[in-house]
Every structure is written in structure tokens, then in C-alpha cells.
Amino acid sequence: MNNEKPKQSPKTAGAPVVPIEMRGVAMGAIADPDFLVLKDVNWTVASGDFWVVGAPQNSGKSDFLMTTAGLMPPVGGSYKFFGSPTRIFDESRLADRLRVGFIFEQSELFHYLTVAENVALPLRYHHNLPVDEAMAAIDDLLGLTELRPVADVRPPDLAQSWQKRAGLARALALCPDILLADNPLGALDSRHCHWFRRFLDELSLGHKWCRNKPLTIVVTTDDFRHWRGGRFQFALLKEKSFVPLGSWNQVLASEEPLVKELLAAPMAEVGK
Amino acid sequence: MQGKLASFFKSEKQWLRRAPLPRTYTDFLGRKLFTILLTAQGIGAFALITLAVIVRKLNVAPAVIHPMIRREIARSGVRLLPMYLFVAVALGFLAIGQTVAVAARLGAFDYIGTVMVTVIVRELGPLLAAVLALARVGAANVIELGTARALGNVEALEASGIDPIHYLVVPKVIGMTLGVFSLTVYLILAALGSGYLFVFLQNVALTPSKYCAELATSLGWQDFVLLALKSCAFGFFVGIVTCYHGLAQPLRLEDVSRVTVRATTECIFVCVLIDALFFVLYLRA
Numbered sequence: 072m073n074n075e076k077p078k079q080s081p082k083t084a085g086a087p088v089v090p091i092e093m094r095g096v097a098m099g100a101i102a103d104p105d106f107l108v109l110k111d112v113n114w115t116v117a118s119g120d121f122w123v124v125g126a127p128q129n130s131g132k133s134d135f136l137m138t139t140a141g142l143m144p145p146v147g148g149s150y151k152f153f154g155s156p157t158r159i160f161d162e163s164r165l166a167d168r169l170r171v172g173f174i175f176e177q178s179e180l181f182h183y184l185t186v187a188e189n190v191a192l193p194l195r196y197h198h199n200l201p202v203d204e205a206m207a208a209i210d211d212l213l214g215l216t217e218l219r220p221v222a223d224v225r226p227p228d229l230a231q232s233w234q235k236r237a238g239l240a241r242a243l244a245l246c247p248d249i250l251l252a253d254n255p256l257g258a259l260d261s262r263h264c265h266w267f268r269r270f271l272d273e274l275s276l277g278h279k280w281c282r283n284k285p286l287t288i289v290v291t292t293d294d295f296r297h298w299r300g301g302r303f304q305f306a307l308l309k310e311k312s313f314v315p316l317g318s319w320n321q322v323l324a325s326e327e328p329l330v331k332e333l334l335a336a337p338m339a340e341v342g343k
Numbered sequence: 344m345q346g347k348l349a350s351f352f353k354s355e356k357q358w359l360r361r362a363p364l365p366r367t368y369t370d371f372l373g374r375k376l377f378t379i380l381l382t383a384q385g386i387g388a389f390a391l392i393t394l395a396v397i398v399r400k401l402n403v404a405p406a407v408i409h410p411m412i413r414r415e416i417a418r419s420g421v422r423l424l425p426m427y428l429f430v431a432v433a434l435g436f437l438a439i440g441q442t443v444a445v446a447a448r449l450g451a452f453d454y455i456g457t458v459m460v461t462v463i464v465r466e467l468g469p470l471l472a473a474v475l476a477l478a479r480v481g482a483a484n485v486i487e488l489g490t491a492r493a494l495g496n497v498e499a500l501e502a503s504g505i506d507p508i509h510y511l512v513v514p515k516v517i518g519m520t521l522g523v524f525s526l527t528v529y530l531i532l533a534a535l536g537s538g539y540l541f542v543f544l545q546n547v548a549l550t551p552s553k554y555c556a557e558l559a560t561s562l563g564w565q566d567f568v569l570l571a572l573k574s575c576a577f578g579f580f581v582g583i584v585t586c587y588h589g590l591a592q593p594l595r596l597e598d599v600s601r602v603t604v605r606a607t608t609e610c611i612f613v614c615v616l617i618d619a620l621f622f623v624l625y626l627r628a
Contacts, residue, residue, distance in 0.1 A: 101498075102593060142501055165504050173502035179495040193503040196404045196510070241503070 088154045090249055090287050091116035091139060096148035098138045100131065107146060108134045112313040114306070116249075119285040121275045123298045125333045126308035132291035133176065135308060136251045139289065140173050169197065172242030174252040178234040180226040180241070186233075187213060187222040190240040197245065209244060215280055216240045216270070232263035239270070246281045250274060252290040256297045264297060272301065295322060295333045307333075382609070389587040390580070393516055396508045408514060415518025419480045419578075420525050427526050430475065431533030438462060439538020440545065447547040455549075456557030463534050464566055465625060470618055472527040473577035476519065477610045481585040484515055485606045488589025489599035497590065511590060516582035523578030524571065531570075565625075573621045577614055584610045 096112040099105060108131030116122060126132050137143050141152065141160035150157050152167055160168035180189045190212065191205040200208065213219045216236045226234050235255060242250060255271070256264050271290070277283040292298060295305070298319070305316040309329050316322050322330060400408075439459060446455050488511060491497060500507045539554050588606035 137498070140502060142498060160504075162506070168502075168504045171502075173499075175495060175499060175502075177495060179499035181491070181496055181499075182494070192407075193505065195407050196503070196505050199404050199406045201406045241499075245503075 087118055089115055089151070090118055090153055091289075092149075092151040092154075093145075094149040096138070096150050097146040098131070098134055099143070099146045100134050101137055101143055104143065104146065107311060109308065109313060110147075110311050112148070114313055114315070116287060116289065118248075118287055119275070120287055120289075121271075121301070121303045122289045122306060123295070123301075123303045124289065124291045124306045124308060124313075125295050125330070126291065126293065127329070127332070128293055130308050131311075132293075132308060133253050135313075136173070136253050136289070136291055140171050140251050141168060142173075169245055170248040172245070172247035172250045174235070174238045174242045174250070174255055176253040176257060178226070178231075178238035180234060180237055182225060182227050185223050185225055186218055186229070186237045189226065189237055190218070190244055193241065193244045209240070212240050212243060212280060215278075217266075232259050235259065235263070235267070239267070243274075243280060246284075247286070248284070249287045249289070252288070254291050254293060256290075256292065256294070268297065268301075293333065294335065295330070296335055385591065386584055386587050386609075386613075389591055390583045393508060393512055393583060393586075396506065397513055397517070400506070400509050400513070403509065408509065411510075411514035412517050415514045416521050417518075419476060419515075419518045419522030423476065423479055423522070423526060424529065426479070427472065427475065427530050428533050430471065431530045432537040434463070434467065434471065434530075435534040435537030435539075436541045438467065439534060440541025443538065443542045443547060443549060444545055447542075447549065452549065452553070452557070455554070456559075456561030459535065459538075459558055460561040460566060463538075464531055464562070464570060465621075466618070468531040468534065469527045469570065469574045469577055470614060472523055472530050472574060473581055473614050474611065476523045476526065476578065477581050477585075477607060477614075480519065480522070481581045481610055482603055482607055484519075484582070484585040485589040485603040486599055488512075488515075488586055489594050489602050490596065492590055492592075492594045493596045493599060507590065512582075512586045515586055516579060519582035519585075520575050520578035523581065524574040527570070527574035527577075569621060569624060573617065576617050576621075580613045580617065581610050584613055 091114065093112045093114045096109075096114075097107055098109040098112065100108050124132065124135065126135075134143070138145050138150075141157055141164070144158040153170070155167070157164070157167070160171075180186075181192070184192065187206060187209065188202075191200075191202075191209045194200060194208055195202070195205040198205075210219075213222055216239060218233070218236055218240055221229060221233055226237065229237070239252075239255070242252075250271075252271070255267055259267060271288060274281065274286045275288050277285045290298075298305070300319055303319065305319065305322045307314040307316055307327065307330060309327075314327075316325060316327075316330065322334070325331075442458055442462070443455055446452060446458070491511065497507045497511075500510055535558065539549075539551065542549055542554070585606050588602045588609070594602060
């Protein structure tokens with residue numbers, strides 16, 4: 072496995088490399104790449120940033136994250152990942168792909184594998200580990216995500232909240248630099264919701280599993296209320312545009328009706 | 344995967360299926376022909392991609408892939424052995440026993456070997472082995488992969504940097520190829536053995552040594568080579584066609600049953616085509 076970081080020119084050697092930089096990027100839908108979901112996205116994510124991107128359902132949040140993760144190519148524009156022009160992470164960019172951890176909205180776990188086997192799969196494949204060694208390697212991660220009691224359970228027998236945790240653990244198995252989470256708090260009960268947000272906060276500040284390296288995190292949401300009061304940067308996907316909003320206070324002060332909808336403000340206020 | 348199979352996603356084939364119904368029979372036949380050609384192109388490309396992955400990733404993640412290959416060989420080969428032995432015995436009784444009995448009445452023992460080799464070794468044995476493997480494992484492959492595709496497991500593999508063809512397709516194709524080859528050999532041996540048993544029960548004057556001698560004189564080295572190639576080709580293409588339909592296009596759960604029927608039909612069609620190709624080779628041998 073090649074873990075070489077992109078080379079920097081002498082001019083930029085001292086400057087920090089921006090993990091994600093998009094200029095005029097247009098994105099298609101995964102079901103139909105010719106159908107434009109977003110256009111003219113100008114977005115820069117600095118190392119250690121925590122972005123919360125809000126949008127109603129079926130407005131292209133998953134397509135936005137999948138394009139950011141290099142799982143599908145942008146339709147147009149310039150996308151630089153850690154300074155390297157990027158379209159899609161094919162096999163020649165495996166090292167880059169492994170710098171991104173991805174949590175799917177529906178977790179997308181293999182139903183014929185147990186939770187532990189699902190979590191261990193990326194580690195086993197990329198480090199060529201037999202089952203026993205991989206299980207020992209992920210034991211701490213299962214403990215951190217409180218998945219030890221359900222380690223031998225298959226995903227269909229688990230509640231969705233626990234499946235999401237397993238999806239989180241799988242995304243963290245290879246200690247990525249960037250974590251992309253597609254609506255991680257959607258359909259979680261309040262206990263799991265609180266746990267998930269706290270854990271993502273810890274990851275963002277530097278968690279012992281990732282050797283205390285602060286993770287750059289981007290999450291999507293259809294409810295801004297889950298993310299109130301944090302040190303997050305907010306953005307909105309609206310009418311095929313990417314609209315940066317700023318901090319939580321700026322979100323609260325926004326007069327944008329869609330923002331008020333995502334804050335679940337009373338309907339009378341939304342109409343203003 | 345996106346790069347390799349992108350051409351399958353947004354293909355002319357999708358347009359052909361969505362286009363309004365043609366007004367004339369010739370248009371209808373033309374559309375069918377184009378659909379068949381595009382499917383053949385897709386299957387051919389998928390087969391080449393799979394072969395390339397098998398060769399290039401021979402030593403990638405063996406701790407993960409090799410146990411999966413062993414599991415697939417057990418699934419497509421070892422576990423089907425009892426069923427194959429039952430079918431082989433039935434084939435021996437029905438085909439060989441009756442042929443030998445008729446040949447005995449006509450006094451045409453000299454042709455028994457030729458008939459056995461042509462019917463069982465060259466034609467019925469490999470074809471039946473492939474069709475049974477398709478019914479027991481191939482259809483299950485389409486359902487398994489189609490469900491994985493519909494549930495987003497393929498995207499999950501890609502997000503983890505795991506090549507879906509290497510992880511999902513290669514073990515199934517290798518398992519199916521080796522499984523069909525082995526089962527063809529067992530099926531032919533068991534059918535020839537049970538056929539003689541039926542002959543023995545009918546009191547036909549044919550000694551075991553005469554029976555074996557007839558078979559041995561009718562078998563040439565080409566038969567062994569072509570039998571191996573043919574059974575491997577059957578297994579390989581049953582694996583490829585079933586995996587292609589399960590994996591190479593975006594599916595919803597409700598599409599899985601339709602795709603399974605389509606893949607099964609196409610597998611039989613492909614097997615008949617391969618059989619025809621080998622028939623020409625046998626004629627030239």
C-alpha cells in the first residue's frame with residue numbers, strides 16, 4: 072500500500088496543504104451522472120475543519136459527498152484533493168482514497184458478515200491480515216464505539232443506530248485524514264444522537280484511535296438543530312448551489328427560508 | 344469500478360429499452376439485435392476486466408481472497424457433488440443403458456464406444472454439468488450480487504478502497520470455473536459407470552473389459568483437452584454472465600428477480616453458443 076503524500080513545490084512547501092478545494096465544480100447524480108445536482112461549487116476545506124452541510128431530502132447531499140469522496144467524478148470544474156487535481160480515485164490514487172473515511176446514510180454493511188467482520192474488512196484487505204489478527208487490531212475500535220457486545224451479530228439483526236456505529240467504525244478502521252458522513256444523525260434516537268455528535272467532536276479535536284490527529288470532518292444533515300452550538304462551519308445546498316452560511320450564530324441570524332426550515336422554525340417564521 | 348464500468352451504466356442499451364415501441368417488425372428485430380450485440384459487448388468487456396483483475400491482483404490481499412475462493416469452490420463444486428451423482432446415475436440408466444441395450448439387439452457393439460463418447464463425454468456431460476451449476480449456484484450469484492448492488496454494498500467497497508470485482512466477482516468466477524470442471528469429470532465417470540450397471544442388470548452380453556475397451560478406443564487425446572477447455576469455458580462464462588447481471592448496472596431490489604431470469608436465460612444461450620463452437624472444433628479434430 073502506497074501512503075505517500077502528494078509532493079509540494081518548494082514555493083508551497085511551508086504552507087499547509089488544503090485537503091479539499093473546489094472551484095466551479097458541477098456534480099451529477101450517482102443514479103444518472105448527466106443529471107446536474109450542483110453547479111459552480113466553490114468550497115475550501117482547511118485541515119481540521121468541521122463542516123455541516125444542510126439540505127432537505129432528495130436534494131443531492133449524498134451525491135455531493137460521493138463526489139467529494141472521489142467515488143464519482145465531477146461533471147465540470149476543478150477539484151483539488153490535498154493539492155492534487157482529482158476526478159475520481161481510481162486504483163492509481165488508492166493512497167488518496169484511503170485518506171478518506173466514508174459513512175453512508177444507510178450504513179451499507181455486508182449482511183452476511185458480522186459487525187466485527189464488517190469493521191475489520193478494510194484493514195484485512197489493505198494489510199492482508201488473517202481474521203484473528205484483524206480482530207485483535209480492531210478490538211479497541213469496537214470498544215470505543217461500544218460495539219463489543221454486538222461484535223458477532225449480523226447487521227440485519229441490529230437496530231439502525233448500531234448499524235450506523237458499525238459504519239462509523241468501518242470508516243475509521245484505516246485512520247483516515249478526512250471523514251465524510253452522510254446524514255449521520257438521521258433516524259437516530261436521542262441517546263445515539265448525543266453519543267454520535269460527541270464522538271465526532273472528539274475525532275475533530277484529535278482522538279487516541281487516530282493517534283490524536285485532528286480529523287477534517289464534513290457531515291450532511293437535513294436538520295440543523297442537531298448541530299447547534301458547536302464550532303462548526305455551516306453551508307446549504309439550495310437550488311443546485313452550494314451556499315456557505317458561516318458559524319452557528321450566522322445560521323440563526325439567516326433570513327433564508329430553507330435555513331429556517333432546516334432549523335424547524337415555526338411555519339409562520341419560515342414564511343417571513 | 345466507476346471508471347471501469349461507467350460505460351455500462353449510461354449505455355445505449357438503456358436508451359434502447361426506454362425508446363418508444365417501434366412501428367414495424369423490422370424495427371423491432373433491429374432493436375432486439377442491437378440489444379443482443381450491446382449485451383454481448385458488455386459481457387465481453389466484463390470478462391476481459393475480470394481476467395485482467397485475476398492476473399494483476401493475484402497476490403493482492405490473499406489472506407482475504409483465497410479463503411473466499413476456497414469457499415466458492417466448495418459452494419460450486421463439493422456441495423453439489425451428491426446432486427451430480429444422482430443425476431449421473433439417472434443419465435447412465437436412461438441414456439447409456441438404453442443405448443447399449445438397443446445396440447445389443449442390433450449387434451452393433453462396435454459403435455457403443457463412439458456413441459458413449461459423443462453423447463456423454465462431448466455433449467451431455469459438460470452441458471448438463473453447466474446447466475445444473477447455473478441452476479444451483481449461478482442464479483444465487485445474481486441474487487446475491489444484485490442485492491449487494493441494490494443495498495449499496497458496491498459503493499461501500501469502493502469507499503473502502505476495495506475493488507468490487509476483485510472482492511465479489513473473482514472468487515465466484517474462479518470457484519464456478521473449477522467447480523464445473525470437476526463436476527463434469529465426476530458426472531461423466533459416474534454416468535459411464537451407472538450405465539454399465541444398467542447393462543449388467545439387463546443381462547446384455549457385454550463384459551466390463553469390452554465396455555472399457557470400446558470407450559478407450561473411441562477416446563482421443565483431443566477429447567480430454569477439449570473436455571477440459573469446454574467445461575472450464577462453461578463455468579467461466581456462467582460465472583461471468585451471472586456476475587455481470589448482478590453487479591455491472593445499478594439495481595433496485597425489485598429489479599433483482601427480473602435480472603436473475605434474464606441472466607439465467609443468457610447463460611443457457613451462451614452455453615449453447617460455446618457448445619456450437621466446440622462442435623466445430625470436434626469436427627476439425
